[in-house]
Amino acid sequence: MSSHHIVREKQEPALYIHELGNFSEEYLGQLLEWSPTLIVNGAVYEKVLSLGLKVDVVLNTLDGVAVQENTKSIIGPGDEYNTVMNYLISEKYPAVNVIDNDKDLADLAFYIDRINIVLFTPEEKSYAVKTGFSIWKPAGSVFLINVVSYFEATNLRQEDERVFKVVEDGFVAFTFATEFLFLTEYL
Numbered sequence: 001m002s003s004h005h006i007v008r009e010k011q012e013p014a015l016y017i018h019e020l021g022n023f024s025e026e027y028l029g030q031l032l033e034w035s036p037t038l039i040v041n042g043a044v045y046e047k048v049l050s051l052g053l054k055v056d057v058v059l060n061t062l063d064g065v066a067v068q069e070n071t072k073s074i075i076g077p078g079d080e081y082n083t084v085m086n087y088l089i090s091e092k093y094p095a096v097n098v099i100d101n102d103k104d105l106a107d108l109a110f111y112i113d114r115i116n117i118v119l120f121t122p123e124e125k126s127y128a129v130k131t132g133f134s135i136w137k138p139a140g141s142v143f144l145i146n147v148v149s150y151f152e153a154t155n156l157r158q159e160d161e162r163v164f165k166v167v168e169d170g171f172v173a174f175t176f177a178t179e180f181l182f183l184t185e186y187l
Helices: 025-032 042-050 080-090 105-111
Strands: 014-017 038-041 057-059 072-074 095-099 116-120 124-129 134-137 142-144 151-153 156-158 163-166 170-176 181-186
Touching: 014 080, 025 095, 038 042, 038 080, 042 057, 057 080, 072 080, 080 095, 080 105, 105 116, 105 124, 105 181, 170 181
Parallel strands: 014 038, 014 095, 038 057, 057 072, 095 116
Antiparallel strands: 116 124, 124 181, 134 170, 142 163, 142 181, 151 170, 156 163
């Protein structure tokens, strides 16, 4: 018996590769598993092509670089992130995974109420949550949280300035008064 999955357009988060750096090919493969819309910064376009990937949208194509057939090109003034986020929001994407070497999710806070963003660096993944968010984690799992305002969490103990460890296998629930809280986990 075989199983078939029907993936609707925009059902999976889009994937924006801003910088690839030394991002794990295994994690990249996991992010590409369900064939999301792939958006690539022009500066890393040729490297992404060398991995044999089909690029759907290229941002700010570099002069003299030929793009794949059926690849859309977008150009925007100023910050590349603004261009990509505005494009995704205008195209009604509900979520995007972003790969970058050193971007901080707080830099993208302006967009978080309009599109779900998960930011991946070679070592970590960061995402914003709303109050009441809970997630099951095994004991010893680590969250990195920049404490910028008061929050409460069940099943979590602060170990260091921004290091919080899950006490026992089970759910961790977050409660806070701000609009969202940024959580970071090691990959």
